[in-house]
Amino acid sequence: xxxxxxxxxxxxxxxLLALPVTLPAAADETxxxxxxxxxxxxxxxxxxxxxxxxxxxxxxxxxxIALLTAFKNDEAAVTMMNRIAKGYTDAEIAAIAAYFASMx
Amino acid sequence: MAEVRVAVxxxxxxxxxxxxxxxxxxxxxxGFLLDYGGRMIPRWIINRFEVEYNGEMVFSADWxxxxxxxxxxxxxxxxTETGQLDFKWYDDNGEIYTHTAEITVT
Amino acid sequence: xxxxxxRRDVLKLAGAATAATVAPTIATxxxxxxxxxxxxxxxxxxxxxxxxxxxxxxxxxxxxxxFSTCPxxxxxxxxxxxxxxITHGFGGLRREGVNVVRGRVNAVDPDAxxxxxxxxxxxxYDRLIMSPGIDFKWDAIEGYDEAAAELMxxxxxxxxxxxxxxxxxxxMPDGGVVAIAPPGNPFRCPPGPYERASLIAHYLKTExxxxxxLILDAKDSFSKQGLFQAGWAELYxxxxxxxxxxxxxxxxxxxxATNTIFTDFDEHKVDVANIIPPQRxxxxxxxxxxxxxxxxxxxxxxxxxxxxxxxIHVLGDASIAGRMPxxxxxxxxxxxxxxxxxxxxxxxxxxxxPSFINTCYSLVAPDYGISVAAIYRIIEDGTIxxxxxxxxxxxxxxxxxxxALEADYARGWYASITADMFG
Numbered sequence: 001x002x003x004x005x006x007x008x009x010x011x012x013x014x015x016l017l018a019l020p021v022t023l024p025a026a027a028d029e030t031x032x033x034x035x036x037x038x039x040x041x042x043x044x045x046x047x048x049x050x051x052x053x054x055x056x057x058x059x060x061x062x063x064x065i066a067l068l069t070a071f072k073n074d075e076a077a078v079t080m081m082n083r084i085a086k087g088y089t090d091a092e093i094a095a096i097a098a099y100f101a102s103m104x
Numbered sequence: 105m106a107e108v109r110v111a112v113x114x115x116x117x118x119x120x121x122x123x124x125x126x127x128x129x130x131x132x133x134x135g136f137l138l139d140y141g142g143r144m145i146p147r148w149i150i151n152r153f154e155v156e157y158n159g160e161m162v163f164s165a166d167w168x169x170x171x172x173x174x175x176x177x178x179x180x181x182x183x184t185e186t187g188q189l190d191f192k193w194y195d196d197n198g199e200i201y202t203h204t205a206e207i208t209v210t
Numbered sequence: 211x212x213x214x215x216x217r218r219d220v221l222k223l224a225g226a227a228t229a230a231t232v233a234p235t236i237a238t239x240x241x242x243x244x245x246x247x248x249x250x251x252x253x254x255x256x257x258x259x260x261x262x263x264x265x266x267x268x269x270x271x272x273x274x275x276x277f278s279t280c281p282x283x284x285x286x287x288x289x290x291x292x293x294x295x296i297t298h299g300f301g302g303l304r305r306e307g308v309n310v311v312r313g314r315v316n317a318v319d320p321d322a323x324x325x326x327x328x329x330x331x332x333x334x335y336d337r338l339i340m341s342p343g344i345d346f347k348w349d350a351i352e353g354y355d356e357a358a359a360e361l362m363x364x365x366x367x368x369x370x371x372x373x374x375x376x377x378x379x380x381x382m383p384d385g386g387v388v389a390i391a392p393p394g395n396p397f398r399c400p401p402g403p404y405e406r407a408s409l410i411a412h413y414l415k416t417e418x419x420x421x422x423x424l425i426l427d428a429k430d431s432f433s434k435q436g437l438f439q440a441g442w443a444e445l446y447x448x449x450x451x452x453x454x455x456x457x458x459x460x461x462x463x464x465x466x467a468t469n470t471i472f473t474d475f476d477e478h479k480v481d482v483a484n485i486i487p488p489q490r491x492x493x494x495x496x497x498x499x500x501x502x503x504x505x506x507x508x509x510x511x512x513x514x515x516x517x518x519x520x521x522i523h524v525l526g527d528a529s530i531a532g533r534m535p536x537x538x539x540x541x542x543x544x545x546x547x548x549x550x551x552x553x554x555x556x557x558x559x560x561x562x563x564p565s566f567i568n569t570c571y572s573l574v575a576p577d578y579g580i581s582v583a584a585i586y587r588i589i590e591d592g593t594i595x596x597x598x599x600x601x602x603x604x605x606x607x608x609x610x611x612x613x614a615l616e617a618d619y620a621r622g623w624y625a626s627i628t629a630d631m632f633g
Contacts, residue, residue, distance in 0.1 A: 030587075031562030037260070037546040038567040041539050042619070044626040051625025052618045079604070079616050080569065080581055087567075087585025087600030109458050109475040125474045129456050174430065174456035 032099040035092055047100055056100060064097035106130045106150070110191055112205040116183035124155070124163075127176045128193050128201065134169035150175065150201075152194040158187035183209045244269065245552060246325060246335035248315055248494070250277050250300060253341030253526030253541035255631040258308045260549035266556065269333060270303065271325070273314040277632075278368035280399060281538045282624050287365070287376050288409030289417075290576055296368060302633025315342075318498040320519035337552050339514075340500070341526040341541060342492035343367070344398050350488040352463035361466040362483040366398060378482045379410065384418035386481030389471055391426045391461045393488040396506075398527050398536045400433040401582070403486060405572040408438065411446045412575050424480065425452045426473055427459040428488075433535075434572060434582055434603055441574035441613075461485065491528035498522065506530045511594045513551040513561050514544060523548050532594025534586055540568045542627055543586075564588060571620035579616030580604045 036047075039056065043049050047057035059067070070076040071085035072093070088096070111125040128150065135147025147169065155163040162181045186209045193201040247258045250272035258270040278297045285291040300310045313327035324334045346364065348355045354362070365375040379388065388410055392403035407423050414421040431454075432438075442450045453459035453473075463472040464485060471478045471485075490505035500507045500518050507524040509516055511532050514523040525531070525548050526541035534540045543566040551561035566586035571579055584601035586594045604616060 030565045031550070034547055034550060034562055035565045037550075038543050038565060040546075040630045041542050041567060041627050042569060042623045045630045049622060049626050050629045051622040053622030053626055079612055079619060080583055083583045083600060083602050084567065084569075084585065085600075087597040092565075107457075111475045127456065127458060127474065176455070 030092065030095075032095040035088070035096050036099040039096070046103055058104065059097075059100065061097045061101035064100060065093055068093045068096070106193065106195070106199075106201050108191070108193065108201050108203045110203045110205055112189055112207055113183075114206070115208045115210065118183060118185070118209050120183045121180050122183050122207075123178060123180055124189070125176075125178050126153075126191065127174065129174050130193075130195075132169075132171055132173045132175065136169070148196050150193045150195055152192075153177065154192045154194075155179075155181075156190045156192075157181065158185060162189075183207065185209050244335060245337050245339060245556075246271060246333055247339045247341070248318075248325065249341040249343060249526075250274075250303075250310070251341060251343055251526065251541065252279075252281075252538035252627070252631060253545045254339065255300075255303065256542045256545035257339050257341065257525070257549045257552075259303060259306060259631065259633060260546050261553060262303075262307050264549065264553040266549075266553050267309070268307075269309040269311055269335075270300075271311045271313055271315055271327070271333065272300070273312070274369075275312060276300070278372070279538065279624075279628065280366065280368045280402070281627075283365065283368040283372045284402065284406045284409045285573065285576075286372055287379065287406060287413075288576075289376075289379075289413045290409065293373060293376075298628055298632045300632065306633050315494055316497070318494065318500075318522070320498050320522060323521060335521070337521050337523065337556065339523045339525065339545075339548060339552065340495065340528065341524075341545065342494045342528050344489040344491065344527050344536075345493045347488045347490055350393075351461055351485065353466065354464050354485055354487055358464060358466040359485070362464060362469070362485045364486050365484060366402075366486050366489075375482070375484055379413065382418065382421065382481045385420040386418070387422050387424055387478070388414070388482040388484065389424045389426055389478060389480040390484045390486070391471065392428065392432070392486050394428040394455075396536060397486070397489050399538070399570075400535050401438075401570055401572045404432055404434070404438045405574070406484070407450050407452075408441065408446075408572070408574045411442070411449050415446060415449060419449075421449070421481075423450045424478065425450065425459070426461050426471060426478065427452060427454050428461065430454045430456050433570070434580055436606060437580040437603055438572070438574065440606065441578055441580065445575050445578065489527075491524075495524065495528060500524060501528075511592060512564055512588055513555070514548040515551075523552060532586070533596055534566060534568055534594055535570070537568055537570055539570060539623075539627065540566070542630060543567050564594075566594065569623065571616065571623050573617055573620055574613075575617075577617050578610075578613040579618070579620045580613070581616055581619075 042053050043056045049055040068085045071081040074082050107129045109127040113122050116122050133145050133148040137145050139145050153165045163179050189205045191203040245268050247254045247270045258268045261268045276297050276299045282296050286293050315325050316328050317326045324332045326332050363371045363374040365371040411423050458473050458475040460474050462474050491501050495501050500516050507529050509524050509529050514525045516522045525544040527536040547564040554561045569583040571581045582603045584596040589595045
């Protein structure tokens with residue numbers, strides 16, 4: 001710990017760091033596997049959950065798009081998926097749905 | 105009223121370099137930020153800190169708007185004689201926060 | 211919670227590991243496209259498993275015969291789960307074709323593209339993935355060294371430290387004080403100390419209700435603070451006291467012989483002292499200078515390749531991964547992106563654009579869960595940043611049914627992520 005805790009313009013620095021990123025408009029597309037694999041952290045590898053979290057491996061492409069879109073628009077009562085779904089564009093939601101559907 | 109905390113070693117040998125820690129709880133509003141209603145939060149900081157050791161100034165600092173909330177300051181001085189250290193923080197609003205610590209030098 | 215076949219895997223492993231240590235220089239390391247992964251935790255085990263799924267031959271080097279997770283170790287401290295339920299063997303990884311080698315790595319040689327194990331065996335790699343986790347800064351708190359940690363456990367790596375702390379809690383008389391001293395940022399698992407305070411409070415409220423949890427913090431704010439404090443007030447009254455930095459919470463010195471903690475301005479004689487010291491990347495990275503003289507390893511945040519040495523990837527707690535917190539979920543998410551990038555690079559292709567998630571569930575009580583989540587992407591300057599308008603914490607006004615559901619999903623998360631890591 002330096003003698004004086006903050007010598008830089010702490011408030012301004014923190015404010016800049018806190019600025020989050022906006023989604024790239026039509027930048028390079030993220031690989032569907034990179035999008036979908038992150039889901040496994042809660043829903044299990046390939047969407048197959050061994051515990052109380054719902055499995056997502058047997059949801060049709062259409063249903064998954066509808067679900068994620070409803071979560072994103074706060075049109076469904078959930079604990080976390082509304083916060084998660086807002087992080088994806090409609091195109092990415094479609095890519096995730098197609099990825100899981102392709103494994104059925 | 106700000107709350108102040110000070111740590112001074114209760115005893116020291118003559119000539120020893122001693123570490124003194126100070127912490128004052130204060131918002132240190134820099135005058136550049138807006139509140140949730142979009143109004144400027146006026147500047148309100150502690151602008152000066154002084155320490156006297158048996159009446160002799162051993163540390164002083166002018167503080168400006170870049171000092172963080174709840175300033176935590178450590179400094180060093182030489183233990184010269186038994187006596188007391190008087191700490192003063194000067195607030196923009198005219199208040200002076202004070203603290204006194206005793207030290208026995210052998 | 212329990213993991214199916216965990217104990218059986220551990221038992222089987224004892225035999226397998228012995229065989230593996232006899233000839234660790236074997237096979238895969240020399241073959242084309244061979245990847246060596248160091249560390250079988252949230253980052254390393256996940257990376258090894260997903261590389262295998264991509265058809266890449268993988269050697270996973272781990273010093274222990276099983277892995278005990280730091281996540282959910284607070285449930286062991288709270289007396290909710292036993293230690294075996296957070297311990298996982300490597301049988302599933304072996305069945306999927308990962309060459310699991312038991313050994314302690316003592317050096318990485320970026321020029322020779324090999325690692326050296328204790329005992330002198332070397333393993334060559336085409337690409338190396340390191341997920342070695344953290345080490346402690348033993349010099350940061352006066353009096354707190356490795357010997358002191360036996361008396362004042364950190365329990366910030368799950369294992370014998372977890373059991374020391376649990377035994378101390380069990381032995382403590384009713385009316386005792388449990389101190390928890392979290393470090394400043396950044397550190398492993400930002401909400402972890404506060405979940406720990408919660409679940410220890412849950413145990414004390416049930417078994418030793420006159421006791422107290424005292425959090426002596428080096429910070430003025432912490433992860434999910436509003437949710438934790440509301441939960442504490444609701445469930446535990448004044449059993450938990452939090453002393454932030456600005457009220458003198460910073461721990462400067464400890465005396466393990468008398469169980470005394472000295473903050474900058476006060477001293478606290480306590481019954482159980484859980485000191486969580488400041489952290490840095492595992493010192494193994496220093497053998498190749500991968501932290502570049504700092505605490506954490508700078509990397510290309512798209513591929514996790516070290517900016518210091520080519521062909522070495524660093525992920526998880528040890529890496530500088532933009533704004534992602536140092537968590538098991540982060541490491542798991544990073545590992546899948548890194549595995550895909552490594553597979554692409556080995557095949558001569560460009561790595562795909564990454565996407566990450568981090569979610570951290572915390573149990574305020576066994577039936578009271580809260581969470582924080584974020585989606586992460588690479589921004590223009592090449593660093594990882596959260597997506598605007600997404601993520602965030604559980605609602606502050608949620609009903610008890612939502613807290614109970616999130617507690618269930620916390621257990622679901624643990625079951626899913628450990629299955630994602632170990633098969």
